[in-house]
Amino acid sequence: MRPVTERNTMAHRHTRGLRGTASLAVLALALTACGSEDEPADPPATSTAAQTSIGTRLAVSYEGGVAVLDGESLEVVDEFESEEFTRLNAAGDGRHVLVTTSKGFQVLDTEAPELTDSVFEAEAAGHVVRHGGNTVLFDDGTGKTTVFETDALAAADGELPEGTTYTAPEPHHGVSIVLEDGTLVTTEGDEESRSGAVALEPDGDDWTEVASNDQCPGIHGEGTAAGEVVVFGCEDGALLYRDGAFEKLQAPDEFGRMGNAYVSETSPIVVGDYNSDPDSEGYLLDTVALIDTEAGTLEPVTLPEGVEYTWRGVVRGPEDLAYVLGTDGAIHVLDPATGEVTDDFPVVDPWEGPEEWQNPHPALTVHDGTAYVVEPASQQVHAVDLTTGEVTASVELDHVPNEMAVALG
Secondary structure, three states: OOEEEEOEEOOOOOOOOOOOEEOOOOOOOOOOOOOOOOOOOOOOOOOHHHOOOOOOEEEEEEOOEEEEEEOOOOOEEEEEEOOOOOEEEEOOOOOEEEEEOOOEEEEEEOOOOEEEEEEEEOOOEEEEEEEOEEEEEEEOOOOEEEEEEHHHHHHOOOOOOOOEEEEOOOOOOOOEEEOOOOOEEEEEEOOOOEEEEEEEEEEOOEEEEEEEEOOOOOOEEEEEEHHHEEEEEEOEEEEEEEOOEEEEEEOOOOOEEOOOEEOOOOOOEEEEEEEOOOOOOOOOEOEEEEEEOOOOEEEEEEOOOOOOEOHHHEEEOHHHOEEEEOOOOEEEEEEOOOOEEEEEEEOOOOOOOOOOOOOOOOEEEEEOOEEEEEEHHHOEEEEEEOOOOOEEEEEEOOOOOOOEEEEOO
16 A cells, blocks of 8 residues: 555644544536535534524525525525625534635634634635534645544634645545545546545555545545445446445446435435436436445436426435425425435426526525525525425525525524
8 A cells, every 4th residue: 555645734723633534525616516515415414512502594695795594584694795706615513604715715604693704725615525523625726635623613713623634646626535434535636637536544644545446537526325335426427435445336328427416324325416418508407316325226317307407406305305406496306215206395486507507596405304495586595394395484685696505503
């Protein structure tokens, strides 16, 4: 096994050890769209100790700013000016949201509330993922992964928590995950292409390679299923990592791209977006991939006629079901075990796909059985009970809403 690059710590005022797990889905400001993602693909990991009495808070981005909403009433608590286009990622500590800007990952405190001056610096801030008590940041501009204990952000009292870092051989649009045994699983590629992933174990101040796989062209999107099985999307299927080894799942189509993984850490089945047409235009899709991580299978399932979605429109919710926000304006309930749509909840007016992935278009995120849906055409945000389909609250904003992230409060 060969030692790989450096293993160092970030220099900050507070010193804390790093243990546990971390996972990272991929999204970049200047590159192609992804899904968790924050939407994020996997549910944020929170600590009871980090939670506060303010209740759930929802951050909503718009052109030039970010609004913080009460998660129950959807009333606007406060608004903050920011850059023209930002992305939002739950930090996972029950209080903070990380706003991706040109400077890096800026910390939004939803309890105060305050858009703080604290920034995890990055050349091209990518995705933020929460898993097993750790939060992981990926800088597409440098290939640098930063991992810190999730609860440390709330405990740092305005300072940035200390963390460990790993820098890939070359910058790329990537993702990293730290598993419970300390293994770092991270993508490989360069500014032009991405080919696969490598698993590394800590070795003093370095990392030693455990396993690698270069058979995942265009590797993109990450999620962690039951049993801590990690899945990545490829342009011709998916790549799994479990028990110290990689496994490639070939798509049934010559081009069968999965770019985003929508997971539940209590389900072995992963739902992925799926595109079998390399010449397709736009961002609307009509098929999902169902990946059984126990059986090692990948099966595309076409949605009912007239139902299309974008990567921002899929979440996992109650009973590990999948919920797809379609262009017909309804949330469609998909049973991942059968591939069948079992119910539909009308929420917004029918809509068309965006010309660019950054453009505001209907999307949803979820927390504790409630889906939050943005409807840019009406400048509204809706809360939907996913067990009944009832719209429990709606609010019209002064701005066109774009992305969302839930601080679990």
